[in-house]
Amino acid sequence: MKRTKVISALTAILLLTACGKKEEQAPQQQGPAPFPVQTVVREDATVFEEYTANLEGRQNVEIRPKITGFISKIFVDEGQEVKKGQLLFKIETQTQNQDANAAKAAVSAAQVEVDRLKPLVDRKIISNVQLETAKASLAQAKANYSSIAANIGYGTIVSPANGVIGGLPFKEGALASPTMELPLTTVADTRFMRAYFSMNEKQMISFAKTFKGATLQQKLKNTPKVSLLLADGSEYDQKGTLETVNGLVNATTGTSQFRAEFPNPESVLRSGGNGIVRIPVLHKDVVVVPQNAVFDMQGKQMIYVVQKDNTVKSKILTIETTSGLNFIVSEGLEAGEVVVVEGASKLKDGAAIQPQQVKNDTPAPATQDSVKKDTVATIVTTKKTTSTQAK
Known part of the structure; x- marks a missing residue:
């Protein structure tokens, strides 16, 4: 009888111990997942409008003979720097x-x-x-x-200007004449380079409304410095200025041509090359949100806004343009609203989150005066760029 009681007691102890372990192993219920959020603010933002440009030297002179004769001597080589009046060619006379x-x-x-x-x-x-x-x-x-x-x-041909010799398609002994298709060479003054680009009528209207001035020349004087992106994607280290604009619209292309000028002290830019002129435009008191906070759904730009109960609700945005890594929003958001800046693909309307406020890394906005001094600028504009993140 005593033995039976002992066995019963041991069995009860083992059952209690097993139940305790099961309770310990049971997973605890998890709360809302943390998501980084930011508070929407209104601020000034700089937008760069980009235009593809063709580069030419300030002077780009074709050297052609005035008489017919064989080239008896060539005194220069391709890429050589020459001075005004320096001997270039001798034609047999x-x-x-x-x-x-x-x-x-x-x-x-x-x-x-x-x-x-x-x-x-x-x-x-x-x-x-x-x-x-x-x-x-x-x-x-x-x-x-x-x-x-x-x-x-x-028969004695000299350089009409300071510059750099271009190609030499004809060699000594070749027949030269005033009517030949190609010039003997080209002398390009590359100390200052000119970047030619065009704006269509819509872009011209926007340009005229953005910059102050009663005339186009006055508006050009009120534009900030412009920058130049090179063929390798890097930004040229010299700032340029907008010099002139054609007052008439080309009836064939519907565009007006602009000219920006850049110093070229180290001969980085070459006549005949290409680049992208960037014109900075200051947008004042606008709503700015990070691009990675915006996602695309059925062709609409959307963002998740955090409600007072820490649930999220999607909103449709109207994107005006791009400023660095941010979007400038014209409709859909108000200052003071809190938006989810990462992980939108993991959410849906009504989902509860644990908001984690992150620092707004948007650089301090430049004033129009500082943009003129410090920001540099060219033929298709990328003003309406849209970058989206799939949900």
């Missing part, structure tokens, strides 16, 4: 030299004839008409000689 000798002899003969007739006219032996005819022949001979001598001078 042997034929012109022979013509010049003949023309000079004709001048001498005409002069002899004038000298012979003058005393005869003075003594009234012959008519003055004969002397005047001889003088006219002398003048014609001198003009012919001067023309040939000038052509001989054209």
Whole structure:
């Protein structure tokens, strides 16, 4: 009997111990998951409007011969820097030299004839008409000689400006003429480079409304410095200025051409190259949200807003443009609302979250004056860029 009671007691203890372990192993109920959030604010933001541009030197002079002849000597090489007046080419002028000798002899003969007739006219032996005819022949001979001598001078070709030599498609011994399709070379003054780009009519209207001034020239003076993106995607380290704009719209393309000018002290930019001109435009007192907080649903831009009970609700946004890694929102959000900035793909309307406020890393907005001083700028605008995150 005692043995039976002992066994019953041991069994009860084992059952209690097993129940306790099961209770310990049972998972605890989890609360709402944490999500990073930010409070929406209104602030100033700088937007860069981009335009593809063609680069040319301030002077881009084609060197062409004025006479026909064989190239006897080339005194420069491709890419060489030259000064104004420096000798570039020598065109063979042997034929012109022979013509010049003949023309000079004709001048001498005409002069002899004038000298012979003058005393005869003075003594009234012959008519003055004969002397005047001889003088006219002398003048014609001198003009012919001067023309040939000038052509001989054209055989020596010098640089019309300071700059850099372009390609040399013709070698020594090649026949050159004024009517050939390609120039002998090109001299480009690349100390300052010009970036040419175009705006369509809609962009021109936006430009005219954005910058102050009664005329286009005044508006150009009120634009901030512009920057240039190079072919490798890097930003050129020299700032440029908008210099001119064509006052008329091209009837064929519907665009107006702008010209920006950039210093080129280290010859980084080359004539004939391409780049992207970036014009900074300051948007004042706008709603800005991070791009990774916005997701796309059925072609609409949306964001999750945190309610007072820490549940989320989606809202449709109207995106005006892009500013760095942020979107500028024109409709759909108000200052003071709290939005989820990461993990939107894990949420749905009504889901409860644990909001974790994160720091707004948006850089301090630049004023229009500071943009003019510190921000630099070119032919398709990317003003309406849309970046989305799938839900």
